[in-house]
Amino acid sequence: MNALSPVYTEKAQCQDCYRCLRNCPVKAIKIEQGVASVLEELCIHCGKCVAACPSGAKKVRDDIASVEKLLASGKDVIASIAPAFRSEFDRVTDHDFVYAVKQLGFSGVSETALGAEEVSGHVYRMLNNSTGADHPMISTACPVVVNYIRKYFPSLTGMLTPVLSPMLSHATMLKELYPDTAVVFFGPCIAKKDEIAQFPNICDSVLTFQNLRMMFEQKGITFGKGKAGTDVFIPRKAKEGTVYPVDGGMIAGIRGNGRIIDRHMMHFSGIPEIESVLKSLSTLKPEEPLFLELLACSGGCINGPVAQKGDGILAKRISIVRNTSDLKWENPKVTVENVEGITEPLDIPTKEVSIDAIIKVLRATGKYTVSDELNCGGCGYLNCRDFAKAVVEGRAEPAMCVTYMRKLASKKANKLISAMPLGIVLVDTSMRIIECNERFAILAGDDARMIYEQRPGMVGAVLDKVLPVGSFFRHVLETEEDISGREININNRLLRCTIFTIEPGLIAGGIFSDITDPEMQREEIIKRARSVIRKNLSTVQKIAYLLGENASETEMVLSGIIECFGPQDQEG
Ligand code: SF4
Ligand code: SF4
Ligand code: SF4
Structure with a gap:
């Protein structure tokens, strides 16, 4: 495993613009001497900063080299392909896709959607076995949501459904079916890189669809060479799990198992919406029998942080639905029992910051009254007090306050102009x-x-x-x-x-x-005389010739003019 964090900053490329910080939902970015870096212990691996960075300084860890090493090791390696591949490689047939992936050296290609079907089966069983009025239940299919709850809403961790994610369920299933194989996941998600580190020895590596495209290009692999019936997904083609990458797809998959009794099934996507749901859960403590499918990416994994933008969300949804509409859903059987997830809180470092320390920073950045606190967000924080707190904690610098810096620069410029x-x-x-x-x-x-x-x-x-x-x-x-x-x-x-x-x-x-103006005239004469002397000796000689004197005499005359009008060290 690469030692770098899944998301990191290439410091030399950072342009000090704070756009990553503005887009980070949990402000897990530190700015030091004008350079941004990710605070791993606060990060939920949503990838928003990567998409936002205008200079490409925010990077996703590239694990291609370690996968190539695994492929060259002689071990059988199966590719687990996230169901969003249908919107990512739209109109590529299954057999052409499977053939192309196998050309990279994989022993088999399997749909992660099979793991999603396992998850649906487990959750269906849980929902129907519970009384229905215990407490709300939250899905764990999205690792960003799980990180977000474990780090920032620890009181809600008990609501997380104790089930592995589709990727980990799938890898578990593959390793049971094909002992002694390695599994490499391909998808539109960055957080999965962190997820496999939290559950060691289940899935061996995580690459992105971008990586897959790059590997195809490097090896000159193109689509169109697969054979129907020969180049097939193992152990079988997925069914209702294929709709998981769209918002609401998980609930559809669970319902594919049968009727859900006494549960309100709801789905939300996008971090702002999820934040609002989680805040309500924390304060309202509803007793209604809820099941909440939460996906960090707006619209679902088809809009994952490293998914292609393509033709937009409608076209992506169509490509997912097009491939599922003709499937006959059967009551899936749960084949893997070992699917317990982690539902404990994850401690994040917090510091007590006194109000005096915050006020000190506010003053140092020109905010003496409440009306001076513009809360403009230019620094990347929601308001001036959050920014001041981050400065006290050493995550931000006073110079990040753009309004203060602008006022300061303008004050200096005004002083210079008036002087x-x-x-x-x-x-x-x-x-x-x-x-x-x-x-x-x-x-x-x-x-x-x-x-x-x-x-x-x-x-x-x-x-x-x-x-x-x-x-x-x-x-x-x-x-x-x-x-x-x-x-x-x-x-x-x-x-x-x-x-x-x-x-x-x-x-x-x-x-x-x-x-x-006499003062200006004096300076003008000095300036012109100096200019004449400095121009070059031939000019001086020309003057000397015109005056009928030698060059050094002319220089002496001109220097004399300067001495009369001003001190020798005065600049021309
Ligand atoms: S978005 Fe962040 S990492 Fe990218 S250039 Fe701006 S400050 Fe640097
Ligand atoms: S990956 Fe997400 S949580 Fe982590 S620093 Fe980037 S924007 Fe913030
Ligand atoms: S919605 Fe999907 S792609 Fe986006 S972070 Fe969650 S699992 Fe990853």
Whole structure:
């Protein structure tokens, strides 16, 4: 078994966006120095973070190498194929599919749906043997739901049906039927990788349908070569178990065993819906005779975390139903007795966090009153207090609060802009001022200065009314070509301006200086003299020739100008 967790982060690829955290239903992700990592003890292996990560940094452990080793060992290895394969490999015939899998070196191919039928039989027996009013019963077909309840709703673990999942029931059945074989499961699910570690020696490895496709590709295996009647599922073709991967399929399978007396059978899928059901169960403690089929993936395993998106849920359901509608369901017989699941709570590390510690973090991130707590979710947590608690616990960093960081950055930028000796203005496409500093208002004239005093920043003012330079900004916004060092005469003063793009096509910025200002003139002379000296010696020699002097004399003259106007260490 690979030492990595089923879900992990390739740290070098992490872009510090917190999208995985936002999508993780149990916040089992730690951000440290801007890099996300999965907290295995909190994780329920739902795979939401893998689907959400935009940079592909969240990975599913790849166990192909260990399966290839098993196949090369000479041992018989049977492939257990999850019933969602019908939506994943839509329109591939059973014999073509079985033939292709056997080409990879498997000794036989079997449908996990047979294990689902075992589960249906056991649950049917349990439901009809119980009084019907004991307590609600919860299905254990989905390992994410089992993890979720064992870790986050420990008081409900007694409601979990003590039955192995279809995958483990199937592997148990195969090992009884074919002693001394290994079993490798293929499906759309990540949590099964964790499930086999919780039940060692039943199923030997778990790969995904993506892995299967990759193995076909690597070996150049294509469909269309199987023979009907020869390339068949062992020990037989599945029946009602084939509907398990759709929401409600388990209940349909249980009902295939016969009438259910005195039980309300309900099914829910998707973690938000399941969370709401489990919260209600915890608080209401209903005594109604319920059986709840819960699947973590919305719509069922056909939408598993590593299932193909395909043509959507309707097309997937159709491909499952198409293959089941002509089956004659018989009363299945339970053939495997050893199907007890684990229904005890699973301890997760928890820390007592004082309200003082939470308030300290809130203050450190600029939240002094309740109205400062925006609960925007930008950090990945549901609200500011959950975020502050995670910071205290060492799972999050203050810099994750985007609103605080934005305010901080904007404060710093404002300070810099207002301290600048140059006029600065930002303008949008409607030629209205987004922001300017006081120096810009001074350069623009007395009217602008008065407006600025009334309305610092002059937000919303029409640029051309303040300073007739709108055409420059329009040009920059339309062409994305900067205008550099343009000189304009305004009220007998010469202004030099540089206009540049800030947000292409949306925002342009301008820097203005008054080069008729004596202070600016002084700096300008220094700058130009330095520039002349630095350009190169040949330029200096040309000046020398024109002045009829030698080069070093010219350099001395120009350096003298600088010394007259400013200190030597002043930068040009
Ligand atoms: S989703 Fe998570 S793992 Fe992926 S780049 Fe963003 S922070 Fe990193
Ligand atoms: S697999 Fe699920 S529970 Fe685990 S970190 Fe990812 S989103 Fe969270
Ligand atoms: S619904 Fe199916 S695919 Fe999704 S986590 Fe549960 S068992 Fe796995």
